[in-house]
Amino acid sequence: MKIALVGYGKMGKTIEQIALSRGHEIVSIIDINNPEDFQSDAFKSADVAIEFTTPATAFNNYMKCFEAGVPVVSGTTGWLDRLDEVKQICEKEGKTFFYASNFSVGVNIFFALNKYLAKIMNNFPSYDVRMTEVHHIHKLDAPSGTAITLAEGVIENLDRKDRWTLETAEKPTDLPIHAIREGEVPGIHEIIYESEADTISIKHDAKSRAGFALGAVIAAEFTAGKKGFLGMNDLFHF
Numbered sequence: 719m720k721i722a723l724v725g726y727g728k729m730g731k732t733i734e735q736i737a738l739s740r741g742h743e744i745v746s747i748i749d750i751n752n753p754e755d756f757q758s759d760a761f762k763s764a765d766v767a768i769e770f771t772t773p774a775t776a777f778n779n780y781m782k783c784f785e786a787g788v789p790v791v792s793g794t795t796g797w798l799d800r801l802d803e804v805k806q807i808c809e810k811e812g813k814t815f816f817y818a819s820n821f822s823v824g825v826n827i828f829f830a831l832n833k834y835l836a837k838i839m840n841n842f843p844s845y846d847v848r849m850t851e852v853h854h855i856h857k858l859d860a861p862s863g864t865a866i867t868l869a870e871g872v873i874e875n876l877d878r879k880d881r882w883t884l885e886t887a888e889k890p891t892d893l894p895i896h897a898i899r900e901g902e903v904p905g906i907h908e909i910i911y912e913s914e915a916d917t918i919s920i921k922h923d924a925k926s927r928a929g930f931a932l933g934a935v936i937a938a939e940f941t942a943g944k945k946g947f948l949g950m951n952d953l954f955h956f
């Protein structure tokens with residue numbers, strides 16, 4: 719498969735290694751200094767573009783990929799206020815877009831576990847819930863996209879919570895997310911339920927970026943040749 723990389727930072731470089739090891743060809747690499755390459759024949763020849771850039775640049779990159787007729791797989795976080803626009807473009811204009819706040823298989827198992835635990839906790843009101851996420855100091859957004867997805871999973875399934883907040887809960891129905899930035903941590907997410915009697919927590923701790931990158935390449939293999947708005951539920955049928 720012919721892959722274009724949009725964003726050649728920590729994730730772009732890890733994805734390149736994994737894509738090559740799975741027999742794919744990297745036909746174009748676009749970073750901040752060569753946006754004109756979106757119009758190149760090499761970029762247009764790609765079966766799929768894998769986009770990992772920044773919250774401020776992702777949406778514009780998607781539009782450039784769509785204009786070039788190249789399906790997009792993206793994991794960039796912090797831009798989801800424009801998610802509905804992208805979904806509408808896919809629906810109305812027949813474009814292809816695969817999004818995941820976290821591509822790691824382990825985190826997607828963890829998402830399912832989080833929802834199940836939240837459902838159980840409806841019967842146990844003595845437990846309050848909070849979340850913690852830890853990432854490297856270079857990360858631009860807080861809370862992480864994964865933490866937001868986890869918070870949405872709790873809110874959809876636990877009747878006593880109706881929104882997430884960063885750091886402090888303003889009312890009992892808030893789910894607070896504590897975001898820590900330290901060293902080169904690839905990503906840790908923990909959901910903590912605490913009562914007077916005890917604490918129950920579930921935690922995912924990424925050992926490196928390899929799991930995210932492998933998931934993104936598997937998603938790209940799945941996406942090539944498909945139409946519409948796609949996500950990890952389409953891939954793994956959770």
Ligand SMILES: NC(=O)C1=CN([C@@H]2O[C@H](COP(=O)(O)OP(=O)(O)OC[C@H]3O[C@@H](n4cnc5c(N)ncnc54)[C@H](O)[C@@H]3O)[C@@H](O)[C@H]2O)C=CC1
Nearest residue numbers: 725726727728729749750771775793794795819820821930
């Ligand atoms: N969904 C997932 O599984 C994962 C998502 N991420 C997200 O992916 C994004 C990127 O993460 P990293 O690679 O660690 O960041 P990074 O900072 O190492 O790389 C970002 C790259 O994008 C480039 N860039 C900036 N503006 C651009 C533009 N207009 N066009 C093209 N390239 C541009 C930068 O020069 C840089 O090389 C972040 O939003 C992060 O939260 C990171 C890991 C996993």
Ligand SMILES: O=C(O)C1=N[C@H](C(=O)O)C[C@H](O)C1
Nearest residue numbers: 795819820857862863864905
């Ligand atoms: O910026 C990162 O590094 C990561 N970002 C994603 C997020 O915001 O959830 C996924 C992963 O946690 C690493």
